[in-house]
Amino acid sequence: MSDRSGPHVLTGTRIRERRLALSRRQAQLARAVGISPAYLNLIEHNRRPVSPELVSRLAGELQVPPEELAQGREEARIAALREAAAQPLPEAQAAELDQAAEFIARYPGWSQLLVGHARRAAALERQLTTLSERMTRDPYLLTTLHEVLSAVTSLRSTASILVEEEDIPADWRRRFHGNLNEDSQRLSVTAQSLVAYLDSFETEAAPLTPQEEVEQWLEAGALEDAALASDAARAMAARLAMRMQDDRDALPDLRLAAAATGQEGAGVPDPVMMAEGLRVPLDLLLRRLAMLRPPGFESAGLLACDASGTLTFRRAAPGFPLPRPGESCPLWPLYEALAAPGAALQRQVVTPDGRRFWTLSLAARRQPQGMSGPVLIEGLMLVLPEPGAARADATAIGPTCRICPRRDCPARREPSILAPATAAGMRAGITNLPDGR
Numbered sequence: 001m002s003d004r005s006g007p008h009v010l011t012g013t014r015i016r017e018r019r020l021a022l023s024r025r026q027a028q029l030a031r032a033v034g035i036s037p038a039y040l041n042l043i044e045h046n047r048r049p050v051s052p053e054l055v056s057r058l059a060g061e062l063q064v065p066p067e068e069l070a071q072g073r074e075e076a077r078i079a080a081l082r083e084a085a086a087q088p089l090p091e092a093q094a095a096e097l098d099q100a101a102e103f104i105a106r107y108p109g110w111s112q113l114l115v116g117h118a119r120r121a122a123a124l125e126r127q128l129t130t131l132s133e134r135m136t137r138d139p140y141l142l143t144t145l146h147e148v149l150s151a152v153t154s155l156r157s158t159a160s161i162l163v164e165e166e167d168i169p170a171d172w173r174r175r176f177h178g179n180l181n182e183d184s185q186r187l188s189v190t191a192q193s194l195v196a197y198l199d200s201f202e203t204e205a206a207p208l209t210p211q212e213e214v215e216q217w218l219e220a221g222a223l224e225d226a227a228l229a230s231d232a233a234r235a236m237a238a239r240l241a242m243r244m245q246d247d248r249d250a251l252p253d254l255r256l257a258a259a260a261t262g263q264e265g266a267g268v269p270d271p272v273m274m275a276e277g278l279r280v281p282l283d284l285l286l287r288r289l290a291m292l293r294p295p296g297f298e299s300a301g302l303l304a305c306d307a308s309g310t311l312t313f314r315r316a317a318p319g320f321p322l323p324r325p326g327e328s329c330p331l332w333p334l335y336e337a338l339a340a341p342g343a344a345l346q347r348q349v350v351t352p353d354g355r356r357f358w359t360l361s362l363a364a365r366r367q368p369q370g371m372s373g374p375v376l377i378e379g380l381m382l383v384l385p386e387p388g389a390a391r392a393d394a395t396a397i398g399p400t401c402r403i404c405p406r407r408d409c410p411a412r413r414e415p416s417i418l419a420p421a422t423a424a425g426m427r428a429g430i431t432n433l434p435d436g437r
Contacts, residue, residue, distance in 0.1 A: 012046035013101050014069050018062045033057040083318040084118030144194045151187035211325045251280050251288050260294035272344050283364040286382045290315050301383040317383040319355050327400035330411045334381035337361035348394040352405050358386040
């Protein structure tokens with residue numbers, strides 16, 4: 001976005017807050033860096049740009065590194081703080097997101113601490129998912145756990161015989177003692193191996209799929225292809241970058257920003273009317289809103305899937321629960337849209353922890369190989385955090401069934417590791433099987 005009013009807001013705020021924290025007068029600081037007090041006043045109120053050279057001089061006088069005043073760093077911090085605020089405690093009040101810049105400027109240490117705790121909590125949730133997957137699908141882990149249970153059962157049986165049977169011949173007693181010794185040694189060795197293997201879960205980073213690599217690359221700014229480890233991820237990133245450029249050419253930043261600004265203060269946004277006013281396809285607008293995130297859409301996320309329901313693109317809205325690639329909640333409005341291509345479906349969804357999101361879903365058809373080629377369908381779902389109370393018709397969603405705590409979900413495919421499914425919930429889920437068993 002090339003609008004000059006946005007990129008320098010945080011720099012001016014940081015300069016003003018740091019100067020006030022040091023109890024320095026505006027005129028004194030202006031003379032020290034060689035500018036007029038009037039010009040510094042405009043900078044502090046974000047009405048004038050700040051060159052890198054001036055930022056460096058101001059940072060020296062304000063006794064902070066230059067990057068502490070740079071707008072890019074602050075934008076990243078605000079995004080991180082918004083993400084942290086999207087994960088509130090049940091008893092906590094809603095965070096004042098419009099004061100995020102002021103909070104970061106006044107209390108950089110506290111803001112960094114909050115972001116760190118939020119990221120730690122998110123990492124633990126991801127680790128729980130990884131542990132669950134490995135506990136249920138890892139052959140070595142399953143075999144080792146079987147060995148532990150087998151040794152424990154054998155020890156229990158032998159010990160019970162020795163305690164309950166008083167008249168045991170001496171030779172049999174020696175055999176039982178030998179069994180106890182062998183089983184205890186087997187249990188000790190196996191348990192040590194199991195502990196070492198489980199400890200590796202803490203230190204080994206979960207392997208990223210190519211799609212996850214591209215998602216991280218995108219959130220980092222999509223600047224360096226070298227950050228992508230796999231050839232598949234580099235190929236996917238190249239295709240994504242090409243499509244992003246095509247979308248940008250079809251709907252430039254300034255034109256989209258102007259249309260989004262016109263939506264501010266209108267309550268619930270209406271991308272359908274925006275697309276009509278801009279005379280562009282709705283699917284193009286949804287992709288651009290999620291990538292540029294103009295005013296009113298700063299927290300927008302986007303999910304895309306193909307006709308099979310497989311997620312092909314994921315950019316999360318803050319707080320929206322995303323599972324690992326290949327898994328998702330069947331109750332997402334995204335999949336409802338696949339049944340009605342061309343129709344825009346507006347829905348409110350509610351996560352298990354009570355967070356609410358406004359969604360707009362659309363399935364678009366295309367035939368890249370012409371009339372003789374196959375008809376491809378791409379589903380898109382724009383996601384925005386929505387304050388206020390949940391509506392009566394809000395859809396209760398979750399991540400994937402394996403880590404979803406909703407007990408009686410009719411679409412459940414398998415029991416959750418977080419909350420055992422009720423018999424009624426499992427009976428409802430059984431009806432979803434292809435053969436009705």
